[in-house]
Amino acid sequence: MTRYAMLIDLNTCVGCNACMAACAIENQTPVWKNVWRTYVHDQEIGIGDDVRRRFFPRLCNHCENPPCLTVCPTGATYQRADGLVLIDDNLCMGCGACEMACPYRARYELTYTDIREGKVFYGNLRRTSPGYDKCNFCAQRIDAGRKPACVETCVGEARLFGDLDDPQDYVAKMAASGIAQPLMPQLGTRPHVYYINEMKRDV
Amino acid sequence: MEVNVTYETQHLWTTWFAVYLYLGGLGAATMTITFLTDMYLKSHKTLAIWGALTGLIMVGGGSALLFIHLANHAAVVHVLNPLAIFFKPDAWIAWGTQFISWMMIASLLYVLPYMIESPIIANLPFISSVLKTRVVCGLGSMAGSGNIHKILGIFSATSGLGVAVYTGLLLQSFPAVALWNNPGVPILFTVSAFSTACALLILVMHIFMGRDEKDTLLRGLYERADLLLLATELLVVFLFYMYLTRGSISARVSAELLFHDLGWLLGFIGLGLVTPFLLELRSVLSLGHGQGQTHLPTVAAAVFVLIGGFLLRDYFMAAGIYVYPT
Numbered sequence: 001m002t003r004y005a006m007l008i009d010l011n012t013c014v015g016c017n018a019c020m021a022a023c024a025i026e027n028q029t030p031v032w033k034n035v036w037r038t039y040v041h042d043q044e045i046g047i048g049d050d051v052r053r054r055f056f057p058r059l060c061n062h063c064e065n066p067p068c069l070t071v072c073p074t075g076a077t078y079q080r081a082d083g084l085v086l087i088d089d090n091l092c093m094g095c096g097a098c099e100m101a102c103p104y105r106a107r108y109e110l111t112y113t114d115i116r117e118g119k120v121f122y123g124n125l126r127r128t129s130p131g132y133d134k135c136n137f138c139a140q141r142i143d144a145g146r147k148p149a150c151v152e153t154c155v156g157e158a159r160l161f162g163d164l165d166d167p168q169d170y171v172a173k174m175a176a177s178g179i180a181q182p183l184m185p186q187l188g189t190r191p192h193v194y195y196i197n198e199m200k201r202d203v
Numbered sequence: 204m205e206v207n208v209t210y211e212t213q214h215l216w217t218t219w220f221a222v223y224l225y226l227g228g229l230g231a232a233t234m235t236i237t238f239l240t241d242m243y244l245k246s247h248k249t250l251a252i253w254g255a256l257t258g259l260i261m262v263g264g265g266s267a268l269l270f271i272h273l274a275n276h277a278a279v280v281h282v283l284n285p286l287a288i289f290f291k292p293d294a295w296i297a298w299g300t301q302f303i304s305w306m307m308i309a310s311l312l313y314v315l316p317y318m319i320e321s322p323i324i325a326n327l328p329f330i331s332s333v334l335k336t337r338v339v340c341g342l343g344s345m346a347g348s349g350n351i352h353k354i355l356g357i358f359s360a361t362s363g364l365g366v367a368v369y370t371g372l373l374l375q376s377f378p379a380v381a382l383w384n385n386p387g388v389p390i391l392f393t394v395s396a397f398s399t400a401c402a403l404l405i406l407v408m409h410i411f412m413g414r415d416e417k418d419t420l421l422r423g424l425y426e427r428a429d430l431l432l433l434a435t436e437l438l439v440v441f442l443f444y445m446y447l448t449r450g451s452i453s454a455r456v457s458a459e460l461l462f463h464d465l466g467w468l469l470g471f472i473g474l475g476l477v478t479p480f481l482l483e484l485r486s487v488l489s490l491g492h493g494q495g496q497t498h499l500p501t502v503a504a505a506v507f508v509l510i511g512g513f514l515l516r517d518y519f520m521a522a523g524i525y526v527y528p529t
Contacts, residue, residue: 041529043207056206056529067378073296074281091281094274096215097296103379105527109215109274130274181204183528187378195204 003064003083003164004137005192006151007171007180008057011199013158015042015055019150026138026149028122035108037135038150054198057159059150060085060106060135061183061191068098068107068134076131083164083192084137092131099132103187107134137161164192206528210456213523219272221517223265224370227303228396229403229512230261234310235363236400236425238356245421248317252324253407255314255359262303262366295376299369306362313355315339316347367396380523381454382447388519391439395512398432401425402479402508409502426483426501429508433480440472453524460522467518475511479504 023038024031038059045054062085069077069085076091077098099107110118110130118125127133138148146152151161162171171194174180180194237254241247273279281287283304287297318324318334325331333339346355371389378384405425408418447458461467482504 043529045207058528067376070293071296071376073287073291073294073300074278075287075290076278076281091278092275093278093282095269095282095296096272096274097294097373097376099215100213101377101379103525103527105525111274129278131278132274183204183206184526189378195206197204197206 001081001165003192004062004142005083005162005164005171005175005194006059006062006137006148007160007162007174007194007196009156009158009160009196010054010056011158011196012156013040013055013057013154014156015040015053016155018153018155019057019159022149022153023135023138026141027136028118028125028127029133030108030110030114030118032117032121033114037133057150058104058106059193060102060137061104061189061193062135062137064190064192065188067101067103067187067189071097071101073097080139082142084139084142085134086136086139087132087134089127089129089131092129094131096132102134103184103189104191107132109133204528208452208526209529210452211525211527212460212521213525216520218517218520219268221513221520223268224373224392224516224520225399225513226261226265226268227299228367228370228392228516229399229509230258230265231303231306231363231366232396232400233261233403234258234306235360235367236397236404238310238313238360238363240421242353242356242360244424247418247421248321249412250404250408250421252314252317252321253411254404255310257403257407258310258363259307262307266303295369295372299366299373302362302365302369306359306366309355309362310359312342312346313352313359315343316352319343364393367393370396374519374523377523379453379525380457381451382457382519382523385446387439387443387446391436391443391515394432394436394439395515398429398436399509399512401429401432402505402512405429406502406505406509409498409505422501423487427487429505430480430483430487433476433483433508437472437476437480440476451526453526456524457522460524461518464518466514467522471511471514471518474507475514479507479511482507 017040019038020036020040024036027037029035029037038057041056041058043054043056044051046052062083064083066085069079074091074093076088077085078088079085094109110133112130115127115130141148147161151159160171162169164172164175166172175194180196182191182194234254237250241251270279282297282300285301288301291297346352368389371392374383375388405422408422412418444462447454482500486501
């Protein structure tokens with residue numbers, strides 16, 4: 001079995017936002033309204049003179065126990081055997097329950113206007129109906145044997161993609177070791193995006 | 204992983220959604236109460252017609268509000284499909300949609316024989332001509348026959364209960380928000396739905412049924428039921444206060460939002476719960492029911508309960524706190 005997961009190392013993310021750009025072009029996201037499937041938060045942490053900058057990439061966590069899936073009334077949100085949580089555009093009626101249920105703010109709405117603007121912006125827009133959208137780990141690329149666009153483009157190798165069920169996989173090892181940890185595990189969602197936190201260091 | 208967090212309310216399901224939850228719960232509970240009254244307490248065709256029409260208008264209006272806010276209107280057909288509850292038994296919206304749909308159909312059939320007989324309905328333009336058509340008359344006589352009528356009534360009442368519970372279960376299914384993700388929400392929303400329904404019926408009976416002396420017992424019964432429901436609601440709100448002020452970060456911020464807000468304290472708890480509770484208690488204890496006494500306190504209590512029911516849902520939607528990692 002394969003269970004895909006992403007590892008994000010906050011020590012090596014330089015905040016270049018290339019992942020956002022690559023994702024937007026690959027997945028035709030509505031960038032004109034500053035909405036992205038993956039987003040890099042740029043933060044200043046600390047007080048007084050002891051302030052540092054941290055870049056914190058975010059995306060859908062492809063939870064093993066996704067609350068967005070259980071609340072979806074039409075079955076538009078579904079989970080593949082390899083762990084990817086995807087949306088069937090044709091089934092999604094855009095009620096917003098998935099956005100309300102997601103504790104990671106990974107979902108966004110695509111309106112009729114977005115579809116019209118998307119056709120102008122991207123030329124050949126693949127999505128034809130409004131509804132909800134989110135990161136799909138670039139399922140179309142994974143199925144073609146490639147890595148997600150954000151992973152492939154990351155200059156600092158801050159993003160790595162792997163298989164949690166492969167004991168030799170680096171991502172699986174980091175997740176199993178506890179060095180890499182998911183966000184808000186207390187919610188029981190069992191996310192498949194793991195983070196290596198910044199090492200404590202003097203500024 | 205240790206990260207910074209931000210506390211945020213949501214801006215997706217706002218007041219319009221509170222209206223949907225309010226109308227859905229109130230309409231469904233009104234239907235349930237009137238049908239159970241008609242079947243088991245006192246045969247009351249006028250009240251049953253009132254209950255069904257009120258329920259239909261409110262639940263229909265609430266559903267229309269939800270429909271307007273859908274991103275993809277054409278895809279709604281997937282949730283209207285009765286098989287949706289088999290494909291998605293874990294999704295409360297799927298159950299709610301089915302409860303609402305079947306409740307509306309069964310309730311209309313339940314009161315159809317009454318509407319055909321009713322002199323008031325028979326004089327309404329357009330509706331009277333529809334009721335006289337062969338198909339409708341046939342449906343009416345079929346729905347009005349003994350067991351079928353009772354089955355329709357029980358089915359509508361059960362579905363109505365389902366809708367009232369669903370409005371709370373829907374919020375309960377969002378794990379990130381402590382205010383919503385607990386078993387108190389469906390209880391509070393169900394109790395509130397039935398309390399507001401009692402208030403609405405008291406109001407309807409006072410204003411539109413001409414204080415019929417034959418209904419005095421029924422009005423008193425609704426008042427007593429509402430009194431108990433208000434007391435239960437006050438208890439549940441107190442339990443929420445205890446849970447929220449001693450809970451997670453999300454719960455504590457929600458508690459701050461709610462219990463430091465005059466709209467919640469004076470509007471919902473003061474005006475919507477405590478005041479009608481005291482007014483109804485006074486009425487039930489017959490302290491103000493002497494000869495020539497006004498019914499104003501009873502009517503005012505009912506109006507306050509109805510206002511409180513909406514405030515509860517509006518504040519609940521507004522005070523749900525997400526704790527986002529940043």
